[in-house]
Amino acid sequence: MEYCTNQPVAVYLKFYYTGNMPIVKCKICKKDFYAKPNWLRRGLGKYCSLSCSQEGRRKGRHVKCHICGKITYKTPKALKGSKSKKYFCGKSCQTIWRNSIIFVGKNHSNWKSGEFTYKNVLTKSSTPKVCMLCKENDKRILVAHHIDKNRRNNRLKNLIWLCFNCHFLVHQYRREEDRLKFNLKKARSGAAIVQLEGHRVVVPRNWVQFPMVAPLRGLNINKSRSSYDLYSLYSPKFAKQT
Ligand SMILES: [Zn+2]
Ligand SMILES: [Zn+2]
Ligand SMILES: [Zn+2]
Ligand SMILES: [Zn+2]
Structure with a gap:
């Protein structure tokens, strides 16, 4: 076979x-x-x-990195020892998390009183980095200005960006400070401010296009004009100075 x-x-x-x-x-x-x-x-x-x-023989668990999402293995000791119950792929990811949440602000050992944090407060906010008055956007010459001139009032509402030049003018000249406050009021209310019968009146932006407003005292509110022009035009006190 x-x-x-x-x-x-x-x-x-x-x-x-x-x-x-x-x-x-x-x-x-x-x-x-x-x-x-x-x-x-x-x-x-x-x-x-x-x-x-x-x-x-592994007794631990595979977990996701809190920062980058990478899957990593953690031993039972590491799982048990974590205080925050957040896990990381490595020291670099852990440091990113720690320096953004834990050792920051009041929790940092170098924290004093928060008196000098105004620049940080502004930087972290969504405020555009331009001078409020001259629209200069060079970051090297921008400073944080306190609107009420109280350096301890570091709320975001009280802070704006100004360039060195405008900052000096605002602190030295009353007229520049008034101009700044006028600009601010307009920018924050979203409205135009005009002089009407000797009183300053806040006109909502959509009213400007409304035909009934224009015939009042013959005001021609030109949207392309800067707020400063409007102010000097309708305020006789400042119109004289310019
Ligand atoms: Zn096998
Ligand atoms: Zn990671
Ligand atoms: Zn400026
Ligand atoms: Zn200032």
Whole structure:
């Protein structure tokens, strides 16, 4: 009898190995492998390879990095030891988190009274970095100005950006300060302020297009004019000075 292939050899090998070394499924990768009977007797032969065995002995958990979202393995000790219960892929991500939330502001050891934080307050806000008066946007010459001139009042409402030049003028000249306050009132209310019958009147922006407003005392409110022009035009006191 002849065989076309070496099938009988394979049959023999299968018989031999199954007889002495049972086939076991790996606990990690689910691959079949031969285990020695004495391994099974001693409670071994659970994993197909060294890498699977190392994987099987891990007791921790895979977690997402709080900052970058990378999946990382944490040991039970690390999981238990975390105070914030936030996990990170490495020291760099942990430092980013720590320096933005934990050791910042009043929690920082160098925190004094918060008296000198006004520039920070403005920088962190969404206020555009331009001078309120001359629209200069060079960051090197911008300073934070206190509208009520009280350096301890560091609320965002009390702070604006001014360039060195305008800042000097505002602190030295009453007229510039008035101009600034007028600009601010207009910018914050979203309205135009005009002089009407000797009184300053706040006109909502949508009123300006309304035809009934213009015939009153013949005011031509030109939207393209700067607020300063409007002010000097309709305020006789300042019109004289210019
Ligand atoms: Zn395996
Ligand atoms: Zn990360
Ligand atoms: Zn300026
Ligand atoms: Zn100032």
